[in-house]
Amino acid sequence: MKPVRTLFVSAVFVALALGVAIWLWPQMPAQVPVHWDVHGQANGHASRLWAMAMWPLLIAALAGLTALLPAISPRRFEIKPFAGIYGALMLAIQGVMLVLGMAAMAAGAGHAVPMTTIALLAVGVLLMVLGNYMGKLRRNFFMGIRTPWTLASEAVWERTHRLAGWLFVLAGVAMVIAAPIPAVRWLSLGVVAVACLAPAVCSYFIYRRLEGLHPSEGDAP
Structure with missing residues (x-):
C-alpha cells in the first residue's frame, strides 16, 4: 500500500475513534475503566478526558511512526524494499487499537462488552x-x-x-x-x-x- 493511502486509512481510523468518543462522552462517568483482568473485571481507571482521548491519540502516534520510521532507517536496513508489507502491518496494528478502543469506550459508558x-x-x-x-x-x-x-x-x-x-x-x-x-x-x-x-x-x-x-x-x- 502506498504511503499516501496508508496515511489516509490511518486518518479514517483516528476519525472513527474520535467519533465514538464524542458520541459516548455524555454517558461516561468521571472515572472510566481502562484496564481489565483476564476475567473481564475492571482493575484500572482514568479520568473521562484521558480515557476518551487516549485511543485516537494512540492511533495517531502509530500513524506518525508509520511515516517516520522509513525516513530514519539506516542504509542496508531500509524499509522501502518491503514498504507495502510494512504499511499493511502497521495498519493492522492500528486497526486492532481501534477495535480495542471502541470496545473499551463502550464498556466505560456502561454497555455490556x-x-x-x-x-x-x-x-x-x-x-x-x-x-x-x-x-x-x-x-x-x-x-x-x-x-x-x-x-x-x-x-x-x-x-x-x-x-x-x-x-x-x-x-x-x-x-x-x-x-x-x-x-x-x-x-x-x-x-x-x-x-x-x-x-x-x-x-x-x-x-x-x-x-x-x-x-x-x-x-x-
Missing part, C-alpha cells in the same frame, strides 16, 4: 496477520525478530522469520479458540509467549549452523 474476549480475539487475529507476512519482512531495526544474529545475516533473518511466521499463526489460532473459554485463556497467553521467545532463541542456533564459528574463535589455539 466482553472486553477480555474481544481483546484476545483482536490480538489473536493480529498475530495471524503478522505471522502470514513475517517471512516477507527484510532486515530492519524496527519490525520483526531483531537479534544480533538475525541482523548480522540475511539468511538467518529469513529462516528465523519463516519459523516465527508459523509460530505466530499457531499462537493466533490458539488465542482465538481460547478467547471465549475462560478456563484456558492463561494457556493461550503461554503459547503466545513461547511464539514470541522461541524464534529469538532459535536465531542464535540458526546463526551458528549457517555461519559457523566467529572468525576470532577460529584464531584461538
